[in-house]
Amino acid sequence: MLRFILRLFFLVLLALPNPLRAQPTPLTPAQYQEDFDYFWTTVDENYCYFDKKQTDWARVRTLYAAQLPGVSTWAQFVRLLENALNELYDNHASLWTNLPDSRRLLPSGADAWVQFQQGKAVVVAVRAGFGAERVGLRPGMELLAVNDVPVEQALRPLLGRSLKTVDEAAREVALNQVLAGTHNQTRKLTVRAQGKKRDLYPDQPTAQLENIRYAGLLESRQIGTVGYIRINNSLGNNALMAAFDSALTRLSATTGLVLDLRETPGGGNTTVARALMGRLITREQPYQRHEQPAEVRNFGVRRSWVELVSPRPESYTRPVVVLVGRWTSSMGEGITIGLESMGRATIVGTEMARLNGSIMSYRLPHSGFGFNIPTERLYRVDGLPREDFVPAERPEPAAPAGTDAALEKALRLLQAPTKP
Structure with missing residues (x-):
């Protein structure tokens, strides 16, 4: 048990989840179903912030179980789990596994933070030493678009399908997922500063968020x-x-x-x-x-x-x-x-x-995929x-x-x- 806990701490320390590695054979439909049932039940019984959320977790089961018959690969199953977990719009809940086009984790995979203020997406923090700061993104700027998609349009697919009401917390999480981007796509940020539009490219010449290194502990x-x-x-x-x-x-x-x-x-x-x-x-x-x-x-x-x-x-x-x-x-x-x-x-x-809160980690019985959720x-x-x-x-x-x-x-x- 101690070795498992130490390994978990190491995984949590990493800025990004481990990419999906090649798997020997897909699971059977029954195994995908059993893994999903374990995932849903574990969250249902142990997640401790439902009272702060607009998430209808029972509806999550209905929505995503209906997609299981179409799942035949590991990658499809990872995406289904990502989307289901995203219904919580909780940055402390995450999978240990990701796909190349998965969203970066928040806040470890972000180099700036944005909040809605009077209907505008305003930069409120920029991470020192990373790409967004290097290309000139600064607090107070208005984020207009990411990769030429207006922010309001870009965040809609990231809002949970089970939400009773789309609250400001859900919108802020989705907005910052848009800003952080995916592991495999460089970002173009269109901002307005002092009345003028500017295009910024924080992942050029390299995507620094994919290769974070420190001089020491x-x-x-x-x-x-x-x-x-x-x-x-x-x-x-x-x-x-x-x-x-x-x-x-x-x-x-x-x-x-x-x-x-x-x-x-x-x-x-x-x-x-x-x-x-x-x-x-x-x-x-x-x-x-x-x-x-x-x-x-x-x-x-x-x-x-x-x-x-x-x-x-x-x-x-x-x-x-x-x-x-x-x-x-x-x-x-x-x-x-x-x-x-x-x-x-x-x-x-x-x-x-x-x-x-404090997270607990769980592992699905057939796929072996791990996930974290706040339980305390x-x-x-x-x-x-x-x-x-x-x-x-x-x-x-x-x-x-x-x-x-x-x-x-x-x-x-x-x-x-x-x-x-």
Whole structure:
């Protein structure tokens, strides 16, 4: 079991799901049916956010079971499962397998984020160091079309067929799926900026989102008297614990610490998270609350508990600022609310990925395809849902181009004598 869990953490860490590999023989119609029944029932019994959704899950069974007689290949079955899971419009629910023309996962496979504002698709965040930023996409621009298809038209096929009402949350997920694109197609983004239309090509000369590489598990340096540690999407890698310990030891004489979690879109595991937090506290404290709704649904008995984090040797006791943003997701969000709940850090940034709860992984009995769904709700210790947390300290919205407004604010809060 432990080996399976460790393997799962590695898979969750990856920015993209594994592509569908060649399979020996297709399943029989009965096996496709049994796999689909297992999938539908597992979601029905364990998914814990139906109350937030407009999804009619019983109708999902009817709609997609009706398509099973036409399924004769692995690829067709993957597409059916993708479409069925997309009915939840939940970025924390995903398959482990994808096709070349599958949509990239959100937020790990996205380099910008868009929201509808007064009927317009407005860019609200751009991922630092990736194609969208490189070609000039900036917050405040209006997204008009992707690959020459107007956004309103492009998002319609991605809206669930079972929805009782198409709510704003479903539209936002579909909109960002359009923006992120598919694994095998380069994107042309048509935007309006300062009254003028522009075409941007974030995947030229290469599709950077298909080949994400980092210099290391983390980066660290000293800025004046302040230490700085940036986590490079490695919260699911147990080797990060030793790397973090080493970096923090080198920075032990600093007057404050900036912990940058803005590039942690791939999630992680609680062992690594508690190890990092444990170096920043001096006594055992609660850092988040769990709730498992399935037990209430099945037995009428409420199950909830508070998770603790314990201090580790050589605690760093100076002030800490945590930087977060749209690509701070899942375990990164957990560390954020944990350090804030424990009164151990000031949080600076924008809203995070707002991923729902904690996921559990399952595997279909015949195809072997794996999938993840949220099965536990997560809260700050005081009861605030993790996905609703927004930092009180925000970066300067009108910061000059080329400056890191969030880092600059963190340094001011820590009273650093010099700028980076």
